[in-house]
Amino acid sequence: MRDKILNATAAMLVEHGTQASMARIASRAGVATGSLYNHFANKDVLIRAVYDDLARAIEDNLVAGDVPDAEPMERLTIYIDNQITFFWTHPERAILFEYLSNVPLLPGAEVLSSFERTTMFIGDLLRELQDGGWLIEGDVSVMGGFIGGAIRNTLKWQRTMDAELTDEKRQQLRDMCLKSLRRDQ
Secondary structure (H helix, E strand, O other), rough: OHHHHHHHHHHHHHHHHHHHHHHHHHHEEEEOOOHHHHHHOOOOHHHHHHHHHHHHHHHHHHOOOOOOOOOHHHHHHHHHHHHHHHHHOOOHHHHHHHHHOOOOOOOHHHHHHHHHHHHHHHHHHHHHHHHHEEOOOHHHHHHHHHHHHHHHHHHHHHHHOOOOHHHHHHHHHHHHHHHHEEOOO
């Protein structure tokens, strides 16, 4: 039931913003309004749960398959490939992420705490590549945001054009991300 409520809330937020009432969210989820309140005390708690649910899904998918003993470049490549796969196969999550990024419904510190583990993972990996001389100099948080934004925006336009995400396009997107950050071109 919790997942149904979170999915309905995510959809309603994208469609109607915070104007969606708890009753409309409950209706969309196919549950009684009272049941919704049994799981979430109020809309603020529910919205925070949507952020946390999205962050957990992103973390589970982007960090999945990490091989801590592998070379940092291989780990970055896996991370990029996972991001491409996740946001291509879950367009509703990509739209929700973009919406919540552009219309933050929580204070910035709370948003950052939801995505802290994924942010730390990519930040640590990029710093390791920077320390090894592979990565350009600069703020790794900017680089992590660049990778994610480039991937999500490119995939958004591929979907808009009803284009197929072929293996060649995946490779091209991966290569563009890697080459844009590489110190020695």
